[in-house]
Amino acid sequence: xxxxxxxxxxxxxxxxxxxKDKTTVWDGVRNYQxxxxxNAMKKNDKALIYHxxxxxxxxxxxxxxxxxxxxxTSTDEGWVAVExxxxxxxxxxxALSQIKANIMxxxxxxxxxxxxxxxxxxxxxxxxxxxxxx
DNA sequence: GCCAACGTTGGC
DNA sequence: GCCAACGTTGGC
Numbered sequence: 001x002x003x004x005x006x007x008x009x010x011x012x013x014x015x016x017x018x019x020k021d022k023t024t025v026w027d028g029v030r031n032y033q034x035x036x037x038x039n040a041m042k043k044n045d046k047a048l049i050y051h052x053x054x055x056x057x058x059x060x061x062x063x064x065x066x067x068x069x070x071x072x073t074s075t076d077e078g079w080v081a082v083e084x085x086x087x088x089x090x091x092x093x094x095a096l097s098q099i100k101a102n103i104m105x106x107x108x109x110x111x112x113x114x115x116x117x118x119x120x121x122x123x124x125x126x127x128x129x130x131x132x133x134x
Numbered sequence: 135g136c137c138a139a140c141g142t143t144g145g146c
Numbered sequence: 147g148c149c150a151a152c153g154t155t156g157g158c
Binding site: 056 | 142143144145146
Binding site for chain 3: 115116
């Protein structure tokens with residue numbers, strides 16, 4: 001079982017859109033490191049949805065429902081997308097500042113490399129964040 | 135193959 | 147709106 005953070009700019013696609021759609025194709029990733037992570041995802045892996053820019057907080061959970069397949073939004077070979085299904089919204093969003101303040105979460109990619117849009121987590125880190133949001 | 139210049143992202 | 151960090155591009 002893998003755990004991930006999926007980062008999205010709420011101006012382009014936000015949590016409410018995901019709740020409405022129920023299922024969406026997570027495409028448009030054009031970063032090599034993020035692509036490696038997408039390819040590593042397995043069906044039923046869990047993900048956290050993070051809003052960058054205006055919100056800077058983790059909003060809710062999602063589940064990987066389809067493993068990496070070619071990204072139709074690109075004509076270049078090699079880029080991939082996954083399909084995710086909405087999970088549950090956290091009772092309160094977990095702000096980036098809270099994550100930074102938590103010593104247990106010091107090393108996650110969200111803090112270390114703020115530009116990476118698909119970030120791997122350990123099970124423990126996933127639990128800590130969802131706990132903080134409950 | 136190195137590195138400077140440039141573009142983009144995202145936190146502040 | 148600014149700037150730091152990172153990625154990419156292109157000249158050499």
